[in-house]
Amino acid sequence: MNLTFKQLEAFCFSARLQSFSAAAQKLHTTQSAMSKRVAELEDTLGVSLLHRTPRGLEITQAGRQLLPLAEDSQRLWQRIETEVSANQTLRGTFRIGVTELIAMTWLTRFIKRLQELHPELVLEPVVDAGLTLFQGLESNKIDLAIMPGTFWGASYTTTKVGQVQDPWMASPGMKLPRRALKPHEFANYPILEQSTGAAKNKFYEAWMAEHGFRFNKVFATNSTTVLRELTISGFGISQLALDYVRPDIAAGLLRIVRSDPMPPPMVYSAVYRNDNFSPALERMVALGKELCDFSSRANVPAGDAVAAKPRRRRAAVG
Template identity: 75%
Template sequence: MNLTFKQLEAFFFSARLQSFSAAAVKLHTTQSAISKRLAELEDVLGAPVLHRKSKGLELTPVGRRLLPLAEETLRLRLRIETELSVDQTLEGTFRIGVTELIALTWLTGFIKRLQELHPKLILEPVVDAGLHLFQSLESHKIDLAIMPGVYWGKQFTTVKVAQVEDLWMASPSLKMPRRALKPEEFALYPVLEQSTGAAKNKFYEAWLAQHGFKFNKVFATNSTTVLRELTISGFGISQMALEYMQPDIDKGLLRIVRSDPMPPPMVYSAVYHSDNFSPAMDRVVQLAIASCDFSRRSGIHEKGAAA
């Protein structure tokens, strides 16, 4: 049996993307080249690995057995190329999506460090709400998204980058009780939140429903700059990242509103397609983990931050 990496690549990406043309784009080749490699692979195996269906390509029984082995082989090849290469410098273009909180805290330091380590790598950052970033990730418009959430589907690899305390806050002018509020008591006060599109809403949705939180008067905005200023001005209660908002608390502009129970920490994860075999991916993710710091930078960033 004489299998080649090119044959396994053609099979793996055709199966994952359910399209010969999409696999050709992914591998920077032609559809005829993909078809030729698959025909060669099937000759070697003596059986078909993919069937054409109306909704795309479908794995045969032999293809289902081969798929995890092909993935393991391609990952091992990538590891060999990455770890044993004399030149460890990454190059090319890498598209990363981040939320506004990241953009206003550790993104700049992360980019500087990445440029120092890999000057040939061109980073294209995109700042948007988490759910919009995921849509861009699904459509392959970006390579990696860092946003709240712990699971985005079996087609995606999710790596925990950090977690932040995301607590209820309000202006002292609201004269909120000092005791912990029960979930149903939140209906007595105006609540400010981020509008649809924020991954934070999805992250806390099940938890809020589980504990019966009630919000009758809700003001939503897609800008946490506005959210922060409205909260400081006494328009209502909002849920914001403690590390970033600590300076406002220290100045007496905001105070933490306790609840029973308190919100769990919000987990930020690096999310990417599981079939994205890129030498840059692991290093970029690991550098993100090492770089993340959600605290406000010495007066540089005085605006809000979206999750």
């Protein structure tokens, strides 16, 4: 029996993506090459592994038996290539999904460092809401997502890369008490939040319900940048990443609104499918943990963040 890693690889991706063309795109080859490799594998084993249907590929009983073994072979191949090869440079194209806050802070440094370490690795960043990124993971359109959350299911590897304080913020011009607001008092003020689909909403949903936070007038936006601008302009109270808006607080554009209790830190995790067997993902997760820093805005030199906005009256924080 003369099986090859390439045949098993073609079968794995074609079975998971239910399409020869999608598998070919993932592996940077042609649809005919995918189909040929799977056909050769079927001839060698003497069984049908995938049914070709108008709706796409359907895995057979024999295919279901082979799939976990084929996935094991891919993990072994990756280990051989990574641990034994004299060339430790990672290769390939990977789509990484991040939220807007990451894109505005440390994503550029992450990509630059990754290119320095592995010049033959190509990264395609996707910026979107967390729940949309997770849908991309489910459909194999994204290889790795970094977003708020601590657990995304048993089928996914979830690793904490960092966290950020996400307190309530408002313009100093809003007439808010200096004392800590009780959860029910938030119903007296307009609230700004991110639109449905933000993993941030999912992260805080249970905590807010547990402590009885009530909101009457809510404005939603799908942009962190717009959320910050609306808050500075006095449209309402919002939750903003403290590390990111410290220059705005220092400039008197924003103030922290205390609550009793205060929101817990928001955890950011790197998430990828358990069946995505690439050592590059583990390296990227480790690099993400090293570089995760929400305090430095992208393309803003140190010390210029405050100067980028006109200074207003300094307000007390609290």
